[in-house]
Amino acid sequence: MNPSGAPVRRFGAGHAVVLALSVAVVTAVAVLATQLVAVVPGDRGYAAAGLPAGPVVPEGENPLYAIQEVLERQSVALLRGDRGGYLRSIPAAQGELRAQATARFGALTALRVRKWTMTTIGIPSRVDDIWKLPVDVSYCFDRDDCTPVDARVETRWAVPNGRLQLVAYEGSDRPWDGGTALIVRDGARVTVASAVADPEIIDRVLRAAETAAATDDRFAAAFGGPPQRYHVYIAGDEEWAEWYGGASENAAAFTIPLAPGVSDVVVDRRTVTSDGWATTLLTHEFAHVVTLGGGSPPYHTWWLTEGIAEYIADADGSVLDADLRSVRPYVAAGKWDGTVTLGPPPLDTSLADANARYGIAFLTVRYLADRFGEDKMLAFFTQVVHRRATPDAASRSVFGTAWAPVAKDAATSIRAAAQA
Numbered sequence: 001m002n003p004s005g006a007p008v009r010r011f012g013a014g015h016a017v018v019l020a021l022s023v024a025v026v027t028a029v030a031v032l033a034t035q036l037v038a039v040v041p042g043d044r045g046y047a048a049a050g051l052p053a054g055p056v057v058p059e060g061e062n063p064l065y066a067i068q069e070v071l072e073r074q075s076v077a078l079l080r081g082d083r084g085g086y087l088r089s090i091p092a093a094q095g096e097l098r099a100q101a102t103a104r105f106g107a108l109t110a111l112r113v114r115k116w117t118m119t120t121i122g123i124p125s126r127v128d129d130i131w132k133l134p135v136d137v138s139y140c141f142d143r144d145d146c147t148p149v150d151a152r153v154e155t156r157w158a159v160p161n162g163r164l165q166l167v168a169y170e171g172s173d174r175p176w177d178g179g180t181a182l183i184v185r186d187g188a189r190v191t192v193a194s195a196v197a198d199p200e201i202i203d204r205v206l207r208a209a210e211t212a213a214a215t216d217d218r219f220a221a222a223f224g225g226p227p228q229r230y231h232v233y234i235a236g237d238e239e240w241a242e243w244y245g246g247a248s249e250n251a252a253a254f255t256i257p258l259a260p261g262v263s264d265v266v267v268d269r270r271t272v273t274s275d276g277w278a279t280t281l282l283t284h285e286f287a288h289v290v291t292l293g294g295g296s297p298p299y300h301t302w303w304l305t306e307g308i309a310e311y312i313a314d315a316d317g318s319v320l321d322a323d324l325r326s327v328r329p330y331v332a333a334g335k336w337d338g339t340v341t342l343g344p345p346p347l348d349t350s351l352a353d354a355n356a357r358y359g360i361a362f363l364t365v366r367y368l369a370d371r372f373g374e375d376k377m378l379a380f381f382t383q384v385v386h387r388r389a390t391p392d393a394a395s396r397s398v399f400g401t402a403w404a405p406v407a408k409d410a411a412t413s414i415r416a417a418a419q420a
Helices: 065-080 083-087 095-111 199-223 237-247 274-290 299-313 318-332 351-372 374-386 391-398 404-418
Strands: 018-021 113-120 123-127 128-143 147-160 165-172 183-186 190-194 230-235 253-257 262-267
Touching: 065 083, 065 095, 065 113, 083 095, 095 113, 095 165, 095 183, 123 262, 128 165, 147 253, 183 199, 183 274, 190 199, 199 274, 199 299, 199 374, 230 237, 237 262, 253 274, 253 351, 262 274, 274 299, 274 318, 274 374, 299 318, 299 351, 299 374, 318 351, 318 404, 351 374, 351 404, 374 391, 391 404
Parallel strands: 018 253, 190 230, 230 262
Antiparallel strands: 113 128, 123 128, 128 147, 147 165, 183 190, 253 262
C-alpha cells in the first residue's frame, strides 16, 4: 500500500476496482501474521509424541548454537527438496505447526527456491521454559544467480529432556509463508502462484501476464533491463486481507517492491473477469515492476509513477477512453485547479474523483511523450523518480526548458481533452 493508503489505479466503467502500488519499502522487518501453536514441555501430549531428536542442550546453557544448527540443517533440507529433513525439528504432536511447515515447504519448492538462509538475531530470551528468537530469512527463486529478498520471522523453542525442539513459529506476510497451499504455473516470463484452485482463473492470469510481460519488457530497456522473472500471486478472500499486510479498499491488484530488481504482484481473484481486463491490469502492475526496479518512489512523484503505468498499459487506447470518462465530469465540476503534479487521492475521495486524478496523471505523461518524444519522457521520469531531481531541474536537463511553462501547457492540453 502507499503511505496514504490511497488507491492508485482503477479501470473504467463496469470495473469499480482500484489497483494499488506499494510505495512503502518492504524491509527485513516484515509485518508478522501470528500463527502460534505452543506445547508446554513436560505435558502429556509432548511426552507421548515420539519427538524427533534435536541437538542436545546441556542444562543451564543458552540454546543459541543448537538453534543455529537446526536452522542450518533445515535450510539444507529445503534446498535439497528433503521434506522429512525440513520437518524434523517440529514435534509430531504439533499437527497445526507441522501442517503450516508442510505447506510452506511445498510452496517454496514449487516456486523453485534457489537461495535460502536463516540468520538468528541476538540471543534467545527465556520466558518460563520457552526460548524466543527472531530469525531473518534471505531467499530467492528460479535461478542460481537470483537476487535475495529478506523477511523476518519469530521462533519459539523448548528443551524437553535436554533436546531442542521448535514449538512455535510466527510467519511473515509473504504468500509462501501463510500456511496456504499454492498452485504454481510457469510461462516463458512469468510465474503465477495461486491460493485459489481454479484452473480457469489461473490460466487466464498466466495468459494475460505473458502478454503484459512482452509489453513491459520493451519499456524495461530504459530502466536497466527487465526483471529476471515476473511473479504474480492470486489471492483468495483470506489471502487478499493478509498477504503483505492486505490491499487498500477497492483494490484489484498491487505491486510490492522487495529488493533491487525484485517485486511481487498480488491480484484479487474476484477481479479477474476477462482476458482483456486481466491483461490491462497486469500490464499496469508490471509497469511498476520495470519502472521502479524494486525500489520505492518518492511520495510526491505519485503522478509520474501512476501516469507512466497508465501510459504503458494503454496499448489499445482503452485506458485513455476510460480515463477521459472520469476526467470530463471532474474538470467540468471545477474540482481540478490545473495542477498536474498531483499526489495520491485522499482517503475520503470518491471512486469517481480518484479515477479522475489517475486520468490526469496519465494525460500529463502522455502530453510529455507527445510533445518531447517517448525517450525524453522516460528520461524525465528517471531524473525525477530515481535521481530525485525536481521537476524543474529535470525539465531543464531533459526538455531544455523550465517546468512551469511545460506544466501550464500540459494542463491546457488536459482541459481541451476533457472538453472534446
